[in-house]
Amino acid sequence: MTSDGGTWGELVWGRGPKLMDWFLEPTCPHCGRAFGKLLPLLERAGEDRLTVRLTVHSQPWHLFSGVVSRAVLAATLTPEGRDAAYRVMAAVYEHREDYIATDHSSGPNMDAPPSTMLQRIADHCGLDLRAVFERKEAGDMLKRHIRFARQNGIHASPTFMVDGLVNDKLGSRDEVDTWLGELGLA
Template identity: 30%
Template structure:
């Protein structure tokens, strides 16, 4: 599956040159997406995982796909923050994403309902700083600051547009949704453990 070159940090496991691809469409504002992220970390993307890092690392890669769910008011903002971190600290994108899933309650509709957009972005920059270092907080926040144009978005808006257009043209609606080599793999569940992933990959990896 295609990936805009500057979004290479969204490859969260496996070699970028691996011929086969698992696309995981997730929204940090959704509970089942968080469950998928946690299980993916322990089963597939953790450095000690033998599945991708040792057995299949050169054969398949996992791409995190930003799946904005606009009925959650902060969804766009948290995805922008992830892309901002991908620019400032590319090797920490997945670590920040996991931190964002862990703290997703802080950005749910009710907790964030009385906050301004600037305040939410400030909280996201603080969370980023806890992962990538306080010295990089301002760089992240700068990327999340509105441009001079009244409706021009922020510095990472164009990258977010790319991820949204990619999702739309592929008809992705539910978060999480997993694609294997470009086709929806409905059999994959957020509850899968190592056994299920081993069986799935053994059948799919060429």
């Protein structure tokens, strides 16, 4: 992977033989819980034993999902690459109420245009993504992430695959120790 995430915008941590694919929607509270386990899991498992590949999985019932998902992938096009995308996701999960509609269909954010969402991201994590958000590569990466999820039968998030197979025993409420045991890395 190049420092800018390459044309795929691949979000990869670790370099181990055990491959874990995470499909996360960037405004979903359940995905936010899972996301919080990323670095602790890698630290405990060892980056030489585990590779985590994150796929941004836009969900249409989260009304601003497409905008925020594209912003996360656009962040990989900045000089910070993957680390910038991580910062965006962390900021969105931390300030989730600023990126969602109440009950998926109402509330104060209903009049917020995409530019407001991008400004909130800039305010929350210090990254002005407007220029990279508008690049064709950001849209192409989002399409590839969505296609990869569909090709693997992923319909909801969070979903986890281990070595290419969906593992429904892993959930966002599980402790890192549970995940390590399920991965055979305890």
